[in-house]
Amino acid sequence: MNCPDFDTLMMLLDGELQEERSKEVSEHLRHCSRCRNLIDSQRNLEASWRDSFVAPEEDKFRIMEWIIYRRMNRRARWKFFVPAVAGIIAVLLGVKLMMDNEPFKGRITELSREGRTDYASYTLQFGYVQDESTNSDIDGFDQEELDADASIPAPVEELVSAEDVSIETISDRVGYSVAEVELAVLQPANEEDVSGDTLRDIGSIAWEADRMIAAGGEAVAGGAGGSGSAGPGLIAFEEECEETELRGEMVCSGAVEGICPEEQLDDIASVTLSNDADIAVSDVSETVPSSTGISEDTEGNSGSNQSSDSYSRYHDTHEHDIGAYKANNYVELVFDAGGQPDSSTALLLDSLFVSWSDYIPSIYRDTVLVVPIAGIQEFFEEGSTVPAQTIE
Amino acid sequence: MLLGVILMMAGEEDNPDIQLLRKAKNGDRDAFGELFRKYEKRVFRVARRMCGSDDEAWDITQDAFIRAMQAMDRYDTQYRFFTWIYRITTNLAINYSKKKMRRHEVHFDEAYSAEGQQVIEDNVADRAASEQLLGAVSKAVNKLTPALKAVFVLRIDQQLSYSEIAESLDIALGTVMSRLNRARTKIREELGSMLGEWE
Numbered sequence: 134m135n136c137p138d139f140d141t142l143m144m145l146l147d148g149e150l151q152e153e154r155s156k157e158v159s160e161h162l163r164h165c166s167r168c169r170n171l172i173d174s175q176r177n178l179e180a181s182w183r184d185s186f187v188a189p190e191e192d193k194f195r196i197m198e199w200i201i202y203r204r205m206n207r208r209a210r211w212k213f214f215v216p217a218v219a220g221i222i223a224v225l226l227g228v229k230l231m232m233d234n235e236p237f238k239g240r241i242t243e244l245s246r247e248g249r250t251d252y253a254s255y256t257l258q259f260g261y262v263q264d265e266s267t268n269s270d271i272d273g274f275d276q277e278e279l280d281a282d283a284s285i286p287a288p289v290e291e292l293v294s295a296e297d298v299s300i301e302t303i304s305d306r307v308g309y310s311v312a313e314v315e316l317a318v319l320q321p322a323n324e325e326d327v328s329g330d331t332l333r334d335i336g337s338i339a340w341e342a343d344r345m346i347a348a349g350g351e352a353v354a355g356g357a358g359g360s361g362s363a364g365p366g367l368i369a370f371e372e373e374c375e376e377t378e379l380r381g382e383m384v385c386s387g388a389v390e391g392i393c394p395e396e397q398l399d400d401i402a403s404v405t406l407s408n409d410a411d412i413a414v415s416d417v418s419e420t421v422p423s424s425t426g427i428s429e430d431t432e433g434n435s436g437s438n439q440s441s442d443s444y445s446r447y448h449d450t451h452e453h454d455i456g457a458y459k460a461n462n463y464v465e466l467v468f469d470a471g472g473q474p475d476s477s478t479a480l481l482l483d484s485l486f487v488s489w490s491d492y493i494p495s496i497y498r499d500t501v502l503v504v505p506i507a508g509i510q511e512f513f514e515e516g517s518t519v520p521a522q523t524i525e
Numbered sequence: 526m527l528l529g530v531i532l533m534m535a536g537e538e539d540n541p542d543i544q545l546l547r548k549a550k551n552g553d554r555d556a557f558g559e560l561f562r563k564y565e566k567r568v569f570r571v572a573r574r575m576c577g578s579d580d581e582a583w584d585i586t587q588d589a590f591i592r593a594m595q596a597m598d599r600y601d602t603q604y605r606f607f608t609w610i611y612r613i614t615t616n617l618a619i620n621y622s623k624k625k626m627r628r629h630e631v632h633f634d635e636a637y638s639a640e641g642q643q644v645i646e647d648n649v650a651d652r653a654a655s656e657q658l659l660g661a662v663s664k665a666v667n668k669l670t671p672a673l674k675a676v677f678v679l680r681i682d683q684q685l686s687y688s689e690i691a692e693s694l695d696i697a698l699g700t701v702m703s704r705l706n707r708a709r710t711k712i713r714e715e716l717g718s719m720l721g722e723w724e
Contacts, residue, residue: 140706147680147705149687174720175709179681181655182662186682188566189579197583198561201590202554 136168137161146172199481542606543597550594561590564607567683568614574678575618575671585621589614604692611679611693619671658719665715669708676701677708 137145137158144150145158162169466482467475474482542563548556565586572585592613593600600609669677679685679693680701690701713720 139710140702143706143709144702147687175713178662178712178716178720181659182666183682183684185659185663186570186573189569193583194562194565194569197586198558198565201561201587202557 136165139171142168142172143175146176196481540602540606543600543602546594546597546600546606550597564610567607568610571611571614571678571683572618574666574682575615575674576621577667581621585614585617588617592617605689608689608693611683611685612695615675615679615694619675622671622674658716661716661719662712665712668715669711673704673708673711676704677712680705 141150141154141158145155150158162172466478468478469475473479542560545556545560549560568589569582569586572589573579573582576582576585589610593610596613600606666674666677675694676690679690680687685693687698687701687705690696690705691698694701696704
């Protein structure tokens with residue numbers, strides 16, 4: 134028998150040769166040292182290369198698992214979020230408004246107060262859709278359902294007085310957008326509370342309080358879909374709200390992820406509002422410095438300053454968040470009002486160091502930390518000497 | 526048509542991976558964890574073999590799982606899930622390699638020569654020579670085109686059968702065989718006289 138060709142020998146090596154042929158070639162190898170050496174060298178070469186692989190440490194896989202889950206979960210939350218806000222959108226805009234593509238007029242639909250020690254915050258939720266044609270691009274956005282749900286809950290109705298928060302400039306430029314924005318009116322807690330009546334005119338709040346209005350894309354309590362969230366703010370803008378006489382700047386972290394096609398993010402990033410305010414997309418823009426105009430516009434009120442810093446840090450952290458995930462250098466640790474880590478954070482901490490619960494002080498209530506992965510254990514063990522971003 | 530739908534549904538019921546995938550996509554943390562842990566090392570390893578660094582491999586791993594969940598509706602349940610995740614991973618790695626080649630960033634991954642040190646010590650007496658040999662093999666593998674490298678990695682590193690490779694890469698069986706042989710031939714050509722060390 135002549136020597137088999139290289140392909141045949143390799144198929145024998147791979148166990149892919151048919152039985153009959155395999156026997157023939159094996160028999161040949163008994164008598165042919167050349168073919169035998171060729172197969173041996175190939176087998177050894179490949180085995181050495183295969184065995185040379187060194188797998189990463191298990192911890193890295195757990196971190197990766199956590200990162201991917203967080204990323205996916207943020208996307209998935211839109212499924213809850215969109216139906217939840219759909220009713221609000223209908224209330225806010227009305228079918229006619231969408232049909233006519235008129236500028237959006239926001240209304241106060243929900244009033245809430247957070248028990249912060251240094252300021253009171255009120256929530257204004259609004260949403261906007263550029264025009265009807267974009268509706269079909271929004272997953273779960275069903276016009277008929279919107280029509281059916283377009284009722285205003287009684288407690289909310291009392292608050293709705295049609296005073297406008299004009300954001301034409303935004304809706305003109307940003308299609309495909311559904312946003313929920315929390316506006317926090319910053320005022321010291323020891324001053325007289327801003328009443329619901331005052332809130333009916335968001336402009337007058339700012340005017341009367343003469344304080345900065347800040348807004349951040351905080352989690353929004355879900356509607357029918359359960360607990361939902363606006364997710365990470367992907368779109369942020371700063372605007373001198375001249376039309377509503379809002380003083381200072383407003384930083385809104387809306388949510389377009391899952392609605393706005395990825396390729397459009399660049400377009401949004403390049404948009405400049407008509408009043409020279411910039412729209413920036415987080416992962417392509419520069420980090421908004423914590424000393425942004427928000428603080429500059431507050432007038433020496435410590436409560437306001439602290440709170441505005443909080444929102445700035447929130448934004449900063451999100452910037453870090455995206456960048457960090459890519460670089461795998463930082464993780465976000467979230468602690469609830471009781472100072473306990475949320476489930477994702479606990480999972481991560483479990484995978485990184487066993488006795489983490491001994492080192493979590495109660496000062497981390499309502500806190501989000503952005504901590505370098507490499508120094509996460511040292512961060513807690515050494516009394517937080519490792520630099521971290523903190524937001525309240 | 527109806528039969529196809531029924532078969533597809535039946536296939537899904539029999540496929541625990543796709544059930545995990547569906548649950549994971551809907552936010553089930555445990556399902557995601559189970560699925561990820563089942564395939565994480567295989568996916569990372571293929572990515573790492575295909576590209577030049579751990580960082581790139583992590584990026585590809587991350588993207589592969591996210592793509593899998595995003596594209597779940599396009600998953601044909603007549604195929605095995607692992608071949609599908611391999612396909613996503615190799616496609617991502619090939620695209621990554623092409624982008625790098627366009628940017629002229631192709632570089633030899635020197636890490637392999639060091640990583641393989643201990644293993645070779647067991648097989649070959651001469652430690653220095655073994656390092657050199659394994660380094661040469663790694664270099665030769667890294668010189669393969671992405672298409673050849675994908676077949677080589679799935680066969681040699683992951684030890685998939687020819688038919689599994691064909692399914693993973695969505696290519697014909699004959700193409701698998703021809704690419705694998707071309708890859709092996711090129712590697713042997715690169716190694717030249719050093720091959721004698723392995724006989």
